[in-house]
Amino acid sequence: MTKSExxxxxxxxxxxxxxxxxxxxxxxxxxxxxxxxxxxIKKFRIRDYQGNPIVFSPKEKSVARYLIGxxxxxxxxxxxxxxxGPMVVNIGYGYWAMAIVFFFAIVGTYFYGLIxxxxxx
Amino acid sequence: MIAxxxxxxxxxxxxxxxxxxxxxxxxxxxxxxxxxxxxFNWKSQMWNLVFLVGAILGGFISxxxxxxxxPVLISEATIQDLSKMGIAAPDALQPAELFxxxxxxxxxxxxxxAFGGLxxxxxxxxxxxxxxxxxxxxxxxxxxxxxxxVAGFFIGGLLMTYFVLPLIF
Numbered sequence: 001m002t003k004s005e006x007x008x009x010x011x012x013x014x015x016x017x018x019x020x021x022x023x024x025x026x027x028x029x030x031x032x033x034x035x036x037x038x039x040x041i042k043k044f045r046i047r048d049y050q051g052n053p054i055v056f057s058p059k060e061k062s063v064a065r066y067l068i069g070x071x072x073x074x075x076x077x078x079x080x081x082x083x084x085g086p087m088v089v090n091i092g093y094g095y096w097a098m099a100i101v102f103f104f105a106i107v108g109t110y111f112y113g114l115i116x117x118x119x120x121x
Numbered sequence: 122m123i124a125x126x127x128x129x130x131x132x133x134x135x136x137x138x139x140x141x142x143x144x145x146x147x148x149x150x151x152x153x154x155x156x157x158x159x160x161f162n163w164k165s166q167m168w169n170l171v172f173l174v175g176a177i178l179g180g181f182i183s184x185x186x187x188x189x190x191x192p193v194l195i196s197e198a199t200i201q202d203l204s205k206m207g208i209a210a211p212d213a214l215q216p217a218e219l220f221x222x223x224x225x226x227x228x229x230x231x232x233x234x235a236f237g238g239l240x241x242x243x244x245x246x247x248x249x250x251x252x253x254x255x256x257x258x259x260x261x262x263x264x265x266x267x268x269x270x271v272a273g274f275f276i277g278g279l280l281m282t283y284f285v286l287p288l289i290f
Binding site: 001002003004005007008009010011012013014015016017019020022026027029030031032034036037038041048049050051052054056057058059060061062063065066067068069070071072073074075076077078079080081082083084085087088089090091092093094095097098100101102103104105106107108110112113114116119 | 122123125126128129130131132133134136137139140142143144146148149152155156157158159166173176177179180181182183184187188195196198199202203211214215216219220224225231233234235236237238239240241242243244245246247248249250251252253255256257258259260262263264266269270271272273274275276277278279280281282285286288
């Protein structure tokens with residue numbers, strides 16, 4: 001992740017300004033390989049190491065939840081330049097300030113848990 | 122590489138989604154009393170926490186052994202746009218304007234990091250996933266919900282980039 005610079009605030013800014021192919025290339029490559037792989041798993045009913053079928057749990061059907069939740073996530077992503085995974089990679093890299101972001105991400109998740117029943121889903 | 126990790130996790134009967142860890146940490150912290158969504162057996166998610174620790178170690182290893190510490194080579198257009206907000210061209214992986222000690226110790230800098238984190242944490246749980254869960258895992262399974270979520274990521278991201286960031290910086 002560090003090598004691909006996907007953990008860099010600069011790269012996220014560049015992505016949201018559509019000024020380079022870089023991030024789209026990374027995500028696009030992962031998704032393209034992912035689509036092919038998932039299709040193969042389904043077609044050949046590939047099993048996991050314990051012999052259980054690999055099931056893909058469909059996400060709950062809703063529009064509001066994904067659109068609103070996704071937009072809030074996007075606001076945070078563009079501001080802090082990191083989604084949850086890259087946050088901890090950055091902490092390991094030595095950017096201690098990212099620990100503040102990660103801590104507040106936990107607080108944000110908790111806050112969602114508190115007011116979940118009041119939100120449109 | 123990212124796709125390889127996803128298949129590796131699927132093979133071991135799990136699924137790839139990082140923001141679940143935020144929920145797991147809340148559960149492990151004993152917050153289940155105040156909110157139902159944290160009432161689950163968080164120990165079953167231990168593998169993902171191990172993944173989190175691995176990601177921290179990965180960050181450390183990449184700096185110690187793999188890093189050339191070269192500035193991030195973003196496009197000229199981005200450098201221009203950022204300089205208008207007073208953010209200098211990259212000289213490392215992350216901008217000191219956000220993550221440097223001076224920034225963190227200022228009220229504005231701290232609030233930027235805190236609100237960024239709050240929105241990521243709140244939004245990812247509300248949307249039921251983050252970049253790894255929706256953009257990578259969900260889109261790989263061609264799930265329309267994930268496409269909506271990713272559209273949301275960009276709605277929020279573009280609003281922040283073009284309207285909010287210029288107000289802050």
